Amino acid sequence: MANYIPIVTIDGPTCSGKGTISRLLARDLDWNLLDSGALYRILALRAKENSILPDDYESISYLTKGLNARFILDREGECVLLNNQDVTSKIRQEDCGILASKLAQFKEVREALHVIQRSFILPPGLVADGRDMGTIVFPEALIKIFLEANTEVRAVRRHKQLKEKGINVSLPDLSREISERDIADRNRSLSPLKPADGSYYLDSSDLTVSQTLEKVKEFVENII
Numbered sequence: 001m002a003n004y005i006p007i008v009t010i011d012g013p014t015c016s017g018k019g020t021i022s023r024l025l026a027r028d029l030d031w032n033l034l035d036s037g038a039l040y041r042i043l044a045l046r047a048k049e050n051s052i053l054p055d056d057y058e059s060i061s062y063l064t065k066g067l068n069a070r071f072i073l074d075r076e077g078e079c080v081l082l083n084n085q086d087v088t089s090k091i092r093q094e095d096c097g098i099l100a101s102k103l104a105q106f107k108e109v110r111e112a113l114h115v116i117q118r119s120f121i122l123p124p125g126l127v128a129d130g131r132d133m134g135t136i137v138f139p140e141a142l143i144k145i146f147l148e149a150n151t152e153v154r155a156v157r158r159h160k161q162l163k164e165k166g167i168n169v170s171l172p173d174l175s176r177e178i179s180e181r182d183i184a185d186r187n188r189s190l191s192p193l194k195p196a197d198g199s200y201y202l203d204s205s206d207l208t209v210s211q212t213l214e215k216v217k218e219f220v221e222n223i224i
């Protein structure tokens, strides 16, 4: 098929390692990357900067107009560009994540972002990271992966990441926030977080990043 563009989706809860694995996979395959959580975070940032309340979903959906996001992979990781401005550290703040999870519950917001997410299907292939990549946004994906890790492991990973950035948050607070976000993401009526039919399931709680990447590559290499 001349125009066929393969898609790998990696879904999972917050801090499951899907962002890191998606980045490394996209880099190794030399494919495009979609960090869909970053799009929700960008909207949260824009809402915050424009003092728009979380339940004003019409104004928030309007903020998606003219939104031009790109994900650049470099040695340090991922750089998120919004209209050519680096917003990586701003959108990674905990308050943006919490607000993003709230906005993600509105149909209007999800529909507006759906179109933007589909525009990332570009040759030679796409690695898409999120909560509903395999279930809703890219149901046609060639390979769907669901990446999990237990709450304690995820809280410790996040704690380490934040500490490296000089941000001090208590571990019990982080663990509680992660659990609350999980409950919101898994139980919302629209596009809840769940494994897509036919997806590969991988629990990374006891695996290093390179072991997880190896396993994901095994799934991918079996099919591509």
Ligand code: DC
Binding pocket: 014, 015, 036, 037, 038, 040, 041, 097, 100, 101, 104, 129, 130, 131, 132, 133, 181, 185
């Ligand atoms: O992956 P993340 O933590 O950057 O995502 C931030 C929030 O965005 C997450 O709590 C829920 C929402 N989200 C979503 O609803 N659907 C996606 N595909 C990606 C993220």
